[in-house]
Amino acid sequence: MNAALAHIIVVEDDPELGALVQGLLAKEGYQVGLAESGAAFDNHLSTGREPDLVILDVMLPGEDGLSICRRFRLQSYVPVLMLTAKSDEFDRVLGLEMGADDYLVKPFGPRELVARVRALIRRSKDMTAMQKPSNRFVFDGFVIDFDTRILTAPSGEELALTSAEFELMTCFVKRPRRVLSRDIILDFVHGRNADPFDRSVDMLVSRLRKKLETVEGAAGMITTVRNNGYIFTAKDIRAL
Structure with a gap:
């Protein structure tokens, strides 16, 4: 720009x-x-x-x-x-x-x-x-397709994500390396239909972490910022 x-x-x-x-x-x-x-x-x-x-x-x-x-x-x-x-x-x-x-x-x-x-x-x-018509992005070997709503591991295996988990993954990929508060995540995932004090975000992040960490080398991709929220720290995020 x-x-x-x-x-x-x-x-x-x-x-x-x-x-x-x-x-x-x-x-x-x-x-x-x-x-x-x-x-x-x-x-x-x-x-x-x-x-x-x-x-x-x-x-x-x-x-x-x-x-x-x-x-x-x-x-x-x-x-x-x-x-x-x-x-x-x-x-x-x-x-x-x-x-x-x-x-x-x-x-x-x-x-x-x-x-x-x-x-x-x-x-x-x-x-x-990054906002290309294909809506496909790669990060640390993973491939996420926003159109088909599929997240693929570096091995080529598809990770089974719930709808909410995929929305959370989308939120992180589109806003990497910045603090995302629970309110911002709730806005993105639930469209603000959740109570502002709802702790479901923490459980959702925990579930997504566990699924990502089944892939070798994917540990630590989502970092907790105490009292602030979360940061997605994957490297080399780019459109395909």
């Missing part, structure tokens, strides 16, 4: 900081829109053009950034970079729980901001490139 074509929305109620971030990113060739609140952010989205990245401040008037991130994540997987004035680990963890992809603690250096933005947009581009 060319920087000149990438569209970023910065949700920041501090006019001075918002203008600073906008200026920094504009110099890098990005198109940058500013929103001072959740309502203004919704107005940007209502134009019909989905951004390539959202930079979202945690402390906002009215609806806070964590709430905005949570509801935005239910409708889009566009990367979200959270900005926070708090260095407490709890706030960073909570942001990741809500679906943020990365965070920066204020004050931050211009070069670090630009580097984070580039990395998130590049990662998003890589994931978009």
Whole structure:
């Protein structure tokens, strides 16, 4: 994705900081829109053009950034970079729980901001490139076919997965190497028809792990992040 074509929305109620971030990113060739609140952010989205990245401040008037991130994540997987004035680990963890992809603690250096933005947009581009009509992907020798709903081991043997287990596998393959909270997994697997405190995700992950680990060398592919959720750590994920 060319920087000149990438569209970023910065949700920041501090006019001075918002203008600073906008200026920094504009110099890098990005198109940058500013929103001072959740309502203004919704107005940007209502134009019909989905951004390539959202930079979202945690402390906002009215609806806070964590709430905005949570509801935005239910409708889009566009990367979200959270900005926070708090260095407490709890706030960073909570942001990741809500679906943020990365965070920066204020004050931050211009070069670090630009580097984070580039990395998130590049990662998003890589994931978009995976969305080919065949809907077949390979990871660590496994092949998953989203059309036939079949997961094949490196040996060529088909792994018998339930419908929920296949949806979970799909969720992991399409969102590798990022923390997926239980809420995000519930949204994907059950369409939000489950109680937010439902622990069925843990049991579902456990079942999928056991089936994957029957294959030699597949242990540790799904990593638990304490109090946060799970990360799919398979390497070399690519479309066929």
